[in-house]
Amino acid sequence: MMRGIKETFLEVTRAVFPLTLAVVLLLLLFVGISLNNLISFLIATILTAIGMTFFLTGVKLSMLPIGEAIGGDLPKHNSLAFIALVVFLLSSFVAVAEPNVSVLIGMIDSALQGSIDNNLLVISIACGVGILMVISILRIIYGTPIKYLFAVIYSFILVLSFFISDDYLAIAFDSGSVTTGAMFVPVLMGLGIGIASVLQDRSELDGFGLVGLATTGPIISIMLMGVLSS
Numbered sequence: 001m002m003r004g005i006k007e008t009f010l011e012v013t014r015a016v017f018p019l020t021l022a023v024v025l026l027l028l029l030f031v032g033i034s035l036n037n038l039i040s041f042l043i044a045t046i047l048t049a050i051g052m053t054f055f056l057t058g059v060k061l062s063m064l065p066i067g068e069a070i071g072g073d074l075p076k077h078n079s080l081a082f083i084a085l086v087v088f089l090l091s092s093f094v095a096v097a098e099p100n101v102s103v104l105i106g107m108i109d110s111a112l113q114g115s116i117d118n119n120l121l122v123i124s125i126a127c128g129v130g131i132l133m134v135i136s137i138l139r140i141i142y143g144t145p146i147k148y149l150f151a152v153i154y155s156f157i158l159v160l161s162f163f164i165s166d167d168y169l170a171i172a173f174d175s176g177s178v179t180t181g182a183m184f185v186p187v188l189m190g191l192g193i194g195i196a197s198v199l200q201d202r203s204e205l206d207g208f209g210l211v212g213l214a215t216t217g218p219i220i221s222i223m224l225m226g227v228l229s230s
Contacts, residue, residue, distance in 0.1 A: 004060065009053045016049050056182055064186040071194020080141070084134045087191070091214065092130035094187050100178035101125060108171060116171075120225070125175050128221030129214050133188065136213040140196050146209045153216045160223040168226030175218040185211055 020042075027033040027041075070090065074083045095101060105118050132153075139149055161169055192210040199206075 005053060005057050008057045008060070009049070012049050012052045012056065016045065016052075020045050059182055059186050063183065064190045067187040067190025068194035068197075071191040071196075072198050073194075075141075075195060075198050080138070083137065083141075087137050088130040088134050090191065091133035091188060092126040094184055095126045095129040095179055095218075096122060098179060098181045098184045100181035100184075101175075104174060104178045112167070121171075121175075121222070124221040124225050125179070125218040128175075128217030128219070129179055129184075130217070132214050132217030132220075133191075133210065136192065136210045137195060139213075140192060140206050141199065143206075146213070149213065153213070153220070157216065157219055157223065160220070160227065164223055164226035164230065168222060168229070172219045172222035172226070175222050176215040179215050179218055180211060184214075188214060 024038070024041075027038065033041075070086070074086060077083065101122065105121055108116060108121065109118055135149070138144075139146065164172075188210050189208070192206075192208070196206040
């Protein structure tokens, strides 16, 4: 476990250090910052790196194996309805728990001053993820080529883009991108790989592409919300 924490800390450091250095240089050269504020920023950065280290270590040690275990067990029940229900609930709850979603909701609320209900946005994102995850899992089970699914989904998104305002269009695509966070990806990738690994005529590679498909769920759900609001 300690080795895993050390490796994760090095990964976080490599990711955070260049960004921190760039921000410090910008603050010193162009913005101007007091010594106390600079020290506060550096302390907050260190705490962020430590927090991310423990968070990502927990995800690697628990969430990914849990996703694979659940995915490997679901096909044994021989019930598409049961598989669809579990996948929908699991992916929806993971989307709600994703920290990036909370950040996005807070930014939207700040920018639009509460003109869009936060709970409605969260439910819309969660349901969009859940429905697309169910479709993605059924794609694995039935062996449907992923390129056809992407073609249909993005064609639908393109059509919807002509019927919504610019605000909803921007929010829709950002809501899709935030569902690729540290909580979301390990669980759902593990779920897909777990299901694909126990199906006799599938390879584990069939479990990939789930995240790409799942990110289109919030895009479509927010777009539909924009169409209804107009």
